[in-house]
Amino acid sequence: MKFDDLYYIANELNKEKVRWMIGSSVLLYFHGIVDSPNDIDIVIDEKDIMKVKDIFDKIGIEQRKEKKYPYLTEYFYTYIVRDTSVDIMCNFGLAHQCGDYRLKIDEAAIVEYRKINDYILPLSSLEDWYVLYQLMSGRESKVNMIEEYLISNGVNHYELFDRALTQPLPEAVVCNIKSLTGDKA
Structure with missing residues (x-):
């Protein structure tokens, strides 16, 4: 992945006032x-999905990918922008043994606007x-890395x-969250 490609994408999305x-x-x-x-994986607010599709149709080449269970993401697109693969997700969801889980995108979900080289990255x-x-199969190493980071x-x-x-949520996930937060969550 090239960071210049990320900055280019950020500029295009921010120019159009997309929530992402x-x-x-x-x-x-x-x-x-x-x-x-x-x-690059980006999550888009549903109100902006058609605008985002138009932007990426202009700046990238769409790659066809089939939706795979347990992913329930309503809108999922993969593009090659310059030299970088970009996954665009809207209404991101995962099925699991206890039901369906959805990632909400709103102002609370965007926890930082990082400025790098005059580009704003939410x-x-x-x-x-x-x-x-x-909730994803085969992602234990990432779970462990994030957990170690949050503990530290x-x-x-x-x-x-x-x-x-x-x-x-599965009971194991609930227990993991509670072990990180104590009584605060």
Whole structure:
């Protein structure tokens, strides 16, 4: 992944006043958890999905991908923008043994607007991705890395854990959240 490509995308989305946020490995990179992300994962507010589709149709080449269970994401697109693969998700959801879980995108979910080289990058929370990765198969290493980070640096967004706990979650995920938060979530 090339960071110039991320800045180019951020500029295009911000110019059109899209509500979006960065997640996954780029988010982990910005917290020093991984050394280098492979691609860009962004989550889009549903009200902006058609605007975003138009933007990416102009700046990238769409790659066809089939939706795979347990992912319930309503709108999912993959584009190549310059040299970087970008996954665009809207109404991101995961099915699991206790029900369905949905990532909410609103101002509370965007926990930081990081400015780099005059580009504004809206970041989602490690707390939300800690929950999401636990619901994804084969992501144990990322769960462990985020957990270690939160133990070392503290939980900053208890309210997002509280919000996560209002949705159906496996007992193991609930226990992991509660062990990180004590009585605060």
